[in-house]
Every structure is written in C-alpha cells, then in structure tokens.
Amino acid sequence: MNKLNVVILISGYGSNLKNIINYNKKKEININITCVISDNANANGLKIAREENIETCLIDNKKELGQELDKILANKKMDLIVLAGFMKILPPNIIQKYFGKILNIHPSLLPKYPGLNTHEQVIKNNESEHGATVHFVTEKLDGGPLIIQGKIKIKNTDTIKCLKEKVHKIEYEIYPIAINWFQKGLIKQEKNFFIFKNKRIDKPIEHILG
Ligand code: GAR
Numbered sequence: 001m002n003k004l005n006v007v008i009l010i011s012g013y014g015s016n017l018k019n020i021i022n023y024n025k026k027k028e029i030n031i032n033i034t035c036v037i038s039d040n041a042n043a044n045g046l047k048i049a050r051e052e053n054i055e056t057c058l059i060d061n062k063k064e065l066g067q068e069l070d071k072i073l074a075n076k077k078m079d080l081i082v083l084a085g086f087m088k089i090l091p092p093n094i095i096q097k098y099f100g101k102i103l104n105i106h107p108s109l110l111p112k113y114p115g116l117n118t119h120e121q122v123i124k125n126n127e128s129e130h131g132a133t134v135h136f137v138t139e140k141l142d143g144g145p146l147i148i149q150g151k152i153k154i155k156n157t158d159t160i161k162c163l164k165e166k167v168h169k170i171e172y173e174i175y176p177i178a179i180n181w182f183q184k185g186l187i188k189q190e191k192n193f194f195i196f197k198n199k200r201i202d203k204p205i206e207h208i209l210g
Pocket of ligand 1 (some may be wrong): 006010012014015017085105106115171
C-alpha cells in the first residue's frame, strides 16, 4: 500500500503527534509525515518533530491565517491533514479546498462539549461519562461528521488533571485507528456525512478501550 502523505498541525505539547510517530515506527500505520505545522514557535510538538527529522513550518501569526496556511500547504505533498491539538479555527478557504481530507481530535464525546475547557465542563455538569472523538472537519466548530469515539466512566474522585490524562490515553488509541481507516479508504466524508465501508453512518463508531 502506498504511504499516505500526512501534514500534522499542532499548537502545543504534541503528545498525539508523538504517539502517531510511534505508531508509524511500529508500522501500525504507514504514513509519511511530510510536515508539522504550528502557530506557536514554542510548541513542544515542534521539538518532537525536529528530533525525528520531520520538516517543520511556523505560521506567521501576523498574516491572515487562511492565506498563510494556503501558501504553506500548497507546497507540501499531502493526502491528509491531521489536526493534533491545533488550537486555531481552520479558515473556510482551507476547509473547502481540502474537504474530506481533514481530521481533528477533540477531548469530549461530541456533539457534547465542542470548544474549549471540556474536562472542566463535564465535572461541573456532573456528567457520568467523558471521552474523545475523531471527526472530519467542516466549517462548524467541532461539528463535522463523527468517526470514532472512546468513552470512560467518570469517578467522583476524578479531577481535571486526571480526566485530561485519561482522555489523552483514549486519543492515543483512536487517532491511529482513524488514520489507518482513512489510508485504507474505509472512511470518507460526503457532504456532512460519515461513510464507513460505503455505508452512511449516523453515529460515531464506539471504540472499546484496549
Ligand atoms: C488533545 O487533548 C486534543 O484533543 C486537544 O488538545 C490536546 C492536545 O494535546 N484538542 C483540542 O482541544 C482541539 N479543539 P497534545 O498536544 O498533547 O497532543
């Protein structure tokens, strides 16, 4: 199978990036990370990419994000854009141009809790469960077709910090699965729908944690 050319966008720590790199090394996915792009010069994820000899690119925040990203992405070999903790909203020109080729991971059981501070909100609202979701990106913030989710039960003793850790562990399982499915052509985005093995699926696939 041909290697999938993937561009990864990050803003911060980059543990999902590191995890994807590790899965690739273990050959559990078969991708070529052509570039790691960040809007934050101090992002630890950039350090991780450099240590792995992956090309990095810094977004100039003084320029308009849509034009800046368009310019950067136009020069990259790319079959898929993976948002891994990219904290800026992708501009519409990018979403339209690369429609069906952009995945995002979000730390909640979407459609619940789009946006920021998801762990704080689930605790405040006494939710009984929490998790992470991989979805295709559309212009609706964290609102594109849902692909795969992993869930955990929330305990009374759970803090924001420990929920963040537990959700990260889920993310490390479900993002490589989604990338692998994309590579094998098993998942597609058609308009606002998620297609899995040529069938329209209205709910995300539930991943049982390993
Ligand atoms: C992850 O939990 C990811 O789901 C979240 O940022 C974290 C990045 O962690 N993304 C968002 O909130 C996007 N809306 P990492 O930098 O260690 O991979």
